[in-house]
Amino acid sequence: MTEGNGNNPGNVTSRAHSPVPNEDLGKSGKTAKLKIFRGDSEGGQEVEYEIPLVEGMVVLDAVLAIQAEQAGDLAVRWNCKAAHCGSCSAEINGRPKLLCKTRVEEYDGEEIHVHPMRAFPVIKDLVSDVSWNYEVSKAIKPFHSSEQAPFTMYEEDVERLYEPKKCIECFMCQDVCHVLRTHHKHAEFAGPRFFVRNQWLEMHPMDEEDRLGDLKEDNGLGFCNITKCCTEVCPVDIKITDNSIIPLKERVASEFYDPAKWLMRKIRGNGSSRNGN
C-alpha cells in the first residue's frame, strides 16, 4: 500500500483540532417566518415561528432549527436530507413538496405555510399516517421469473425501466391525486405510486406475472382521469402519467376493451396476448 505518508504534511499536533465549521458562515442577518400546522387527528392550527435565515437554507433546515430551539415536540419526518429517501414530504403553500429540497429563498416575499400531507390521516403536526401505501404495495404481485439469474438483458430493453425505478416513495403523488385526496377511493384505487411500480414490473423483460386484471379491478386504474397532478409534483421527475399510467391503460385497453383483439382471440382460440412477449 502506498500511503505517501513519508513526508505527509500534517504532522503538526494542532492539526488534530479540526476546525469546527464556522457557525457564522452564511448568516444573512435576515429572518424567515414560517407558519407551521400544529395539531393532531383532532385538529389544530398554524403557529408562526421566526428563525435566522441562513444562505441556501431549505425548509427542512428551518423546521429542524425551530424544533431544536423553539418547539422540541414539533413532529416532522426526515431521513437523508438529500432528496434520496422521500421521508420529508409535506405541503408548502398548498403544494406537496420535499422539505429537504425546497429552498426558503424560493418564497422570497411570500408567506410560508407548512402543512402535513392531507390525503392521509394526520398523526401530529407535519406527520401523517402513510401506512395504507404499504398495504397496497403488499397486494401487488411481486417480480417473478422462472429463469435463473444472472439474466442476459440488454440496455436497450431495460432503459425505459430506469425511470420508474427512480421512485423514492415520498407518496406526494398519492397525496396530490384527487381520486384519493378528494374522492377517498383508498379501498379501490392503488394510486400513482403503485402504477409506477406496476409499470416496471409489467415491462420488465424477465417478469412472467400478469397484473393487467389486477390493475383493472383491484388497483382501479380506470379511476385515474389522467389529470397529471402526480406528474407535476414528482420530486424525481418521473413522468408518471405519460410513462407509467397511460402505457398501462393502453395495455389494459388491449386486454379488456379492444373489440378486434377480443374477436381475434375468439377465432384463434388462444387465451391471451398478455405480457407483450
Added chain:
Amino acid sequence: MSAIASAWKKLPWWVEPSAVVLVLTVFGVYSFVAIALFGGEYQQFVSPFYSPEVPLPGWMPGFVTAPMLVLWIPLGFRATCYYYRKAYYRAFFWDPPACLSKAQQLDRPWASNAESYRGERALFVLNNVHRYFLYASIIVVAFLWFEAFRTLFGPQGFQISVGSLLWFLNIVLLSAYTFSCHSFRHLVGGNKDCYSCIRGGNARRKTYNFVSRLNARHPQWAWYSLFSLLATDIYLRLLQAGAITDFTIIHFGG
C-alpha cells in the same frame, strides 16, 4: 421558452382551466358555424375541415353537411386523446381544476358527494376506443398531405405561395400530433417487453424511442395543430371573401 413556462406557472391556478375553456369553446363554435354554413374550397386550396370530400347521401337530414361525415373522426380522436382528456376533465369538469390544495377543494362543485366519482370507469370508459380513432385519423392525415401537395398546383401551374406554406405547416403539425399519440406509442413498441427477443425488434425500438420523444410534446402538438387548423381555415375564408390574395413566393414554368 422556459421563461414563458415559468411565468405561466406563476399565474393563479384558475388561468389555465379558463384559457382551455375559452379556446376550445371558440374553436368549437367557429368550426361548427364554418362547416354548417360555408363551402370549403378556393382555387387549389381545400380547407382541412373539408377533406377528404365524401358524397352526401340524399337521405341525410338537411342540417348534415358533407364535412360532418368526416369530421367526427378527428373530433373523436381529439375527444378521446389522453391529453385533451386531461384538459377537459380539468377545465370543464373541474375534476380537479388544478393541483393546488385550495383548487382541489373545488373539485366537481356540482357533485353531491365526493365518493360518487367514477373516473373512467363509467361513461368515460368509452375513451378506451381512442386507438380506433387513431387508425381512422391516420387515413384523414394521408388525405390532408395530398391536399397540401395539391396547393402547389395553382391556376398558373407549379408554384409555392404563402398559402401552400400554411397548408404544409398545418399538416406537419397535425402529423406530429397524430403520430405522437399515446396509443400509437403503444402500438409501435409500448406493448412489447423485450425488443431483442422479437423479429425486427431493433427497428421497433428505434421507432418507439422516436415516438416517445414526440410524445413528450404531445400537449404542445395538440394546441399548435388546433391553432394551425384554425389559421388555415381562416386564411381560406379571407381568400374566399377577397379580403386578401395569396402571395406567390416562387413560380415555376410560367
Added chain:
Amino acid sequence: MQRDENTNGRREQYETREHDVLIIGAGGAGLRAAVAATRHGLSVGIVSKSLLGKAHTVMAEGGIAASVGNVDPDDSWRQHFMDTLKSGKFLNNWRMAEIFTKEAPDRVYELEQWGALFNRTPEGKISQRPFGGHTYRRLCHVGDRTGLELIRTMQEKVLATDSEIYMETTVTKLLKKGDRVVGAVGYTRESGKFIHFKAKAVIMATGGWGRIFKVTSNSWEGTGDGVVLGYDAGAELVDMEMMQFHPTGMVWPPGVRGLLVTEGVRGEGGLLRNSEGARYMENYDKEKMELSTRDVVARANYTEVQEGRGSEHGGVFLDITHLGYEGIMKKLPTMYEQFKNLADIDISREPMEVFPTVHYTMGGIKVDPETCATNVPGLYAAGEVAGGLHGANRLGGNSLSDLLVFGRRAGEGASAFVGESVHSADIEADAVRTEIGRVLEPLEKGGEGESPYLMQQELQNAMMEHANLMRDGDSLKEGLGKILALKDRLPNVRVGGSRLFNPGWHTAQDIRYLIQISEIILRTAVQRTERRGAQWRLDYDGPDEELGKLNFIVTKDGQGEIGIERREIPPMPEHLSSLFEEEKAKA
C-alpha cells in the same frame, strides 16, 4: 394482547408481541435476514425506527462490490479478498472477508432474481464501475442510486413474506433471561405506546452512529442504538476507534454540509484539485491518485484545506465537467440534481466543493463469521452495526454486499438457534416495567432541565473537535473529559409535550447512545497509538507492528464501566496468506 402494569404508581398498559426472530433495523441487512428467517417458516418481527424503505441504505450511491468479473474477467474473490484486507490494514477478520468475497456475487445475482435492475454491459450482463482501492472494475451499479435499488428490492421481497413490520418503533432495551437474550422493550413513535417483544433470537441490524459528529452523511437515525443495546446486554465490540470519513461531502451552503458526494464521481474520472489548480493527489498516492482508498483521499483533502489551499468555503474542488451534461445525466443524475437544487451549481460546467464527512463505522458488535452470532446467546448482528469485516478502513461498495452476505447469514444463524432452542421467552414482569419507567423519565419528571437537542449539538461539536480524522492523545483526552461531563448531565434531560410523535422525547433516548459510543471511541482511540487506516495519530509516526496484530475488544465490565481488552488476531491460514505471498513474488 394487552396487559396492565403498574408504573410509577400509575397504570401503564403495554402490548406483548411474540416472534421467533426479532430483527431490529430494516435496512439492507435486517431485510435480508428477514427473508432468510421466513424461509425456515419462522415468525419474524422487524422493528424499524423509520418508515419501511427509508433506511440509510438508500444513501449508498456508487454500487455493490462483487467480483462477478463482467467487465474485467481476471477478477476473482481472491483479488477482492486481498483488496479488502489491504484497505483494512489487516485488522479485518480474515474469515469474514473470505466468506464475504466468496458470497458477494451470489447475493448480487439473487437481487437480480428478485427484480433489481442494474446497468448493463453491451453483452447484456451487469455493468461494473471502478472504485477507490478495488484492483478491478467491480461495483455493480444502477446510475448513482444503487442503494435505493437494493432497499426497494428487499422491501418488496419482505412485503411478500408474512413478516410483521413495526414501522417507526424504537427499541430501548434488550431483555435477558440468564445469559440469553429473550426479547426487547420498545415503543411506537407515533403513539408513544410500549411493546414487549418476546423472541427466541434477536438480530441487530441497526446501522452506524455517524450522528456523534456534526458533519456527517448520516441521517438522524444513525445514533448507534444497536451497538449500545448489545453492549449493555454484554456483547463484545471490536475496532470501535475506526470511523470512516468519506473524502467527499458537500460543503456549501451550510445546510447541506456533510451531504454525501458519491465516490462514483471519482469512479467516473472526477479529478480533485486545490485552490491553486493542482491535482494534489499525486503527493499522497501517485499510483492510484483520486481512486486511492478513502482514508488516504480524506486525509489528503483535509490536509490541503488545513494548509491553506482550500476553497472559499473550506473545501477542495472535485471536477467532473469532462463527462459533459449527457454523460453526467446517464452516470450521475442524482449528483447533478443534488448540486443543482441545493447549491445552484451546474456540475457539468463547474467543479464541486467537497470536504471529508463522517460516513461509516468500521467497528461494531463482534460476531462469529459463520453465523453472525455474538458472544451473547440469542443475539446476532449484521451490517454496519457488526464489526470485523472492514478492519481499519472500508472499501467503497463493500458495505452493500456486506449487508446482504451477513444479513443472510445472521438470518440463517438465528433460525438454526431458534430451531435448537426450547427455552421460553418469559421474563419477570418487573424488567419491562422498570424499563418503561426509565424511558418515560425525561417526559414526566417535569421542571427545568437540559434540552436533548442542545446536548446533542454540544456532543457533536466536541467529537468534531477532538476525534476527527487526525487525532492526538492530548486532544482525545480533552474530548473524553467533555463527553464524561455530558454523561454526568444526562439525568437532567427534560422534554416537553406529550408522548404522541414527540421528536424531543425520541432525541432524549438517542443522546444516551451517543454519549456511550463517544466515550468508547475516545477511550479506544487513546489506546491505539499509531497510524493505521482511519485511526491517524499525529503524535505517533506510523503504523506500529505490534498494534497491527491486535484488535481492541470492548465489553461492559462488572462495575458497568468500559473494559478494553487487546486481543490478538489469529494467524491467517495457509490458503489465504499464500495469496499475498504469491502476489509479492510476482511483483
